Amino acid sequence: MEYLKTNYSDIKEVMIGKVPAIIIEPKEEINKTLVFYHGWGSDKERQIFRGNIFASYGYRVVLPEARYHGERNVEKLDHEDKEVEGKYILKVIMHNIEEAPSIFNYIEENYPGNEIAVGGHSMGAITAGGLYAFKKDLKMAFIFNGINNWKELVRGVNELKNQDKIDEREFRINEFFLDMNPMDSPESFKDRPLVLYNGEDDDVIDPAGQESFVNEVEKVYEDKKLLDFKLFEMTGHQVTTQMLEEAIKFSKELAGF
Template sequence: MEYINVIERNVLIDEIPALVMTPKNNSGLHPTVILYHGWSSSIEKQSFRGFILSSLGYQVIIPCAIHHGSREPVDHSKAENAGKYFWKIIFNNIEESTKIIQFAVKELKADPERIGVCGNSMGGFTAAGVFASNTRLKALVVFNGSCNWNASNELFLEALNMEDVKAPEELQRKLNMYNPMGNLEHIINRPILILHGDSDTLVGIEAQREFYKEVSPKYDGSERLKFVEYPKLNHFVTTNMMEEAAIWFNKYL
């Protein structure tokens, strides 16, 4: 598809389907944002958010997660599938992120010094993990996600009435490995914007509050860390959130 100012195309990054949106008149290297979708969402459902960012001058890459789209999808309405696949998908997204970044630089003319990452819900968890694992990424925006995975996992287990279930050893190992809260040395003083509704019933805001309380003193008052709570907002991405994200990337990307 081609818009007035944006060219949209589907690409395959090894086995990863992705949607790429590139500003039509940009020459040279592109500032680039990798946008991760949430649980039960898709690259198509994120295309309008991608278009907003791309129309502002950013190349946007929206990868398809495993167990979504054409990648062996599961029934996302079943709570047991959320318990079984949620973290597996996030870990896989992080492990695939290096391929996406390399492809962006080699094949899509992405500026390696101007790549950011964002995502909503499960995509917000992913974006935070990708940011902590790839220290050359320049900016992070988390919509309704979490940078504090152990706390969020406890909330999930409680919501699924599984709080007495011990996490499998491999799951806990990877949680500890990729959890941004456990890798603060990799993210301190790098630009992080957290946007979250204070009435979110799917991904509780408490974990992000704990993360911000822990991390903000280490930023020593720097504007490179910002946490915005939206009163009475449930699990949605609003126009105001998209505006905040655009301002953030304009400042740090």
């Protein structure tokens, strides 16, 4: 991690309740904090370079470690196994959401008066999208290669499972996501700044699922400039420098964050 340290920010590891996290702190005084969630099979350390980019533009960045990932992967899950992904990914997203209040409380206690945004890639983007729908005082969301249409999310995850019947626990998790589907609550997003960027050639999360969410939620936006959905050509399931540049530009110029 040494090579990722920069002269303009400090990097520290903390425990927030039971959640290991990395905080990237710009050296100048700031009042904006971004909680950024990593994707399936990744970890908090692999978000440091990305976090440094946000920090260089004046954001404190909190990088939580998801359950079954990084130092929390005590079960030694094989993230390359699609059946494992199908069995665990919704559990991880739900666990991220359950742990989020402790992270927000930590920020409010240690950095009083800060404005808070959420973001993430892939699984982390799904987490951030849900949190943005549920917590109305969040200032904006950066959703990279995610899907806020959780009906399509559940359908896609179930296709990964090589089984004829799901057990009761998995059924209850599916029901949670269907009942809490952000797409069914478009008013939760009304005129709130929202970045939704997907790779046009993404073969992991179909961008059509996110586009279906946008088509629904844009109906309630009076200021449609605050809903920034883009498909990036010749781009797969990745966060590109162009995506980061466009997101930060939107945040500074339109969202005021």
